Amino acid sequence: MxxxxxxxxxxxxAPTRSGPARxxxxxxxxxxxxxxxxxxxxxxxxxxxxxxxxxxxxxxxxxxxxxxxxxxxxxxxxxxxxxxxxxxxxxxxxxxxxxxxxxxxxxxxxxxxxxxxxxxxxxxTHNILSSRGKTIRPKTLNQKRYVDAIDKHTVVFGIGPAGTGKTYLAVAKAVQALQNKDVNRIILTRPAVEAGERLGFLPGTLNEKIDPYLRPLYDALHDMLDPESVPKLLTAGTIEVAPLAYMRGRSLNDAFIILDEAQNTSMEQMKMFLTRLGFGSKIVVTGDITQVDLPGGTRSGLRVVQGILDNVDDIAFCHLTNHDVVRHKLVGRIVAAYDRFEATDAPVPPRTR
The missing domain is CATH 3.30.1370.10 (K Homology domain, type 1)
Incomplete structure (x- = not known):
């Protein structure tokens, strides 16, 4: 069978004293x-x-x-x-x-x-990538919609809270496209903006200075590729991990380009990045509009871009929520608690002696 x-x-x-119930x-x-x-x-x-x-x-x-x-x-x-x-x-x-x-x-x-x-x-059961004994798949319906949008559109925005797989799934699709020879290279970039704290002077070469900002992208790559192959691909330029400032003036052809932490781009930076799109390329932009680390008075390019590009063909906006968090269960509850707090706009209780 x-x-x-x-x-x-x-x-x-069960019989009742008052007779059959309706x-x-x-x-x-x-x-x-x-x-x-x-x-x-x-x-x-x-x-x-x-x-x-x-x-x-x-x-x-x-x-x-x-x-x-x-x-x-x-x-x-x-x-x-x-x-x-x-x-x-x-x-x-x-x-x-x-x-x-x-x-x-x-x-x-x-x-x-x-x-x-x-x-x-x-x-x-929607398989994206199999590597190192594990298969990467979407775990929620919104994640599958996000993955499907990447397949169907040239430019995709993945917007949602931490832990919803925005960057991880985008990198998985990039590696898949590289392995299928749909693109010749992968370019991973993010703005070098400190998350609410000052790192101060960083010693070393320029690459060593920007490495802390790009570390999450390296982590995703190491999950999906053999550790020995990652340095070779980086040296050959098949995979490029660089700060957003390095994108200016370039035309990126036959590439899968991911902009991570896009909430920390200004409107000018967002426009500059999107206009780097070349022939045979695909762009995925990820970010969380609730975690903007830009200095006061600077408008987040991610917050306003949907109002600008919403009706442009071949561009998709995918929104993920705390229900799509795929980290520890507690992460989803933390995100939901912060959402409730911000919705009520309650003042933070003062510290007591």
Whole structure:
């Protein structure tokens, strides 16, 4: 048997002193039994020590009981249908040969609860790049939209809070394009603006001075390429990591160009960068408009660019939220807490002696 099979019947109702209760079809309790294909190991569905089962019980309103390869769901028709759909998505992911993780199960439940138009299995099995024993994939629907936009458009803006994979996925698409010979080189750049602190005098050569600003881009590269190959590609100029100031006056052809931390560009710098686009090239601009480190009075180029380029063909704007954070779970909660604080514009409580 290659697919889930299910049988649904009304759950027995408890008698009441006041007589039969009048309930709608949506409120009526039902029981559905689902048979998981014998080719799927139930340990992979339920997780080690039933970890996935506990997540399903926490995230879904239906009662879940498992016996062998048969799963019994009890609850309202809506809750049982949702739980059955979640199980179907989990089995679909497992059939691709990709294992499930606790985070993946939570994301399947979240996407199904949000009634997104895309299937969670399509999102979680969309491979971008396989390297060093791991595969890079989008983990949320907005991330998949972002990746799809990079495929379809010449210029893409990825705007969202920290940890949503804006830069990481862009670098993965750049490495993929280089490996597929769609481009001849990758150019990674970001403005050399200090994040709310003064680094002071930095010793060493010019490259050593700007290295701290570009370190996040190097980290992403080392995740996706063999460590031995990165210095060779940098020396050959196939991959270039440079501050934004180095882009002035250049015309960049057959290149995949990523501008990171774009919220720290001025309007003039943003215009200068976008006009570097040459033939056969693609540009991805990433940034978080809530973390601007520009000196007072300087307008962020990222904050105003959508109003300028929103109706220009072949340019896409992708917005990610705290729901798309793929770092530690606590990062998403921290971002959401700051969003709530800034929405209320509450004053910071004064320090007490």
């Amino acid at each position: 290659d697919s889930l099979t299910s049988q649904e019947r009304p759950a027995p109702s 309930i709608t079809a949506e409120q009526a309790a039902v029981v559905r039994r689902i048979s998981v294909p014998s080719s799927i190991d139930m340990v992979n569905v339920l997780g080690p020590r039933d970890e996935f089962l506990r997540i399903l019980e926490r995230e879904l309103d239906a009662d879940i009981h498992v016996r062998g390869n048969e799963v019994t769901l009890t609850g309202t028709h809506t809750a049982v249908t949702l739980a059955a759909d979640v199980l179907n998505e989990m089995v679909t992911v497992l059939r691709t040969g990709q294992g499930l993780t606790p985070d993946g199960v939570e994301r399947i439940c979240s996407m199904m609860n949000a009634a997104e138009e895309a299937r969670p299995a399509d999102v979680l």
